[in-house]
Amino acid sequence: MRDILPQIPPVxxxxxxxxxxxxxxxxxxxxxxxxxxxxxxxxRVIGVIYTQQASCIATGLHYLILLDERSPSRDTCSCDFAFEEDIEPLDKSSLERFQGNHV
Known part of the structure; x- marks a missing residue:
């Protein structure tokens, strides 16, 4: 088994x-x-962290998102982090439309 410690970013x-x-x-x-x-x-948002350029390039809030089972990248990963500036809220009708379009 490879040693994975060199791959972990510094904290x-x-x-x-x-x-x-x-x-x-x-x-x-x-x-x-x-x-x-x-x-x-x-x-859905399942976590929030604050970073200050320690192991991340940008300072600020980052949201941990649990991807919906119909989300395009769900086959690759179940969660992803998002910058606040890159996401927007989904209302009920938009959510239904997305879930219907990503089968």
Whole structure:
């Protein structure tokens, strides 16, 4: 078995922890979709993390999305992280349309 430790990105605490974190735009359980790509994935928010350029290029909130079983990438992965600027909420009619179009 290969040694996987060299593949894990370094983790480091920021030198200065912000006194206030940004307000989340999306909440646990909310349905969202990636809107900037053709046939974007969609799913439910199941986690939120804040990064500050330790092991991620961008500082800010990142949402862990559990992809819907009909989402285009679900065969490849069940979850994905999204930047707040790359997703938008799905209302009930949009969700029904997406679930119907991605069989």
């Amino acid at each position: 480091a605490m920021p030198e200065v922890i912000p006194s206030e974190l940004p307000q989340q735009k999306y909440h646990l359980g909310e349905w969202v979709r990636w809107f900037q790509v053709l046939n974007g994935d969609f799913g």
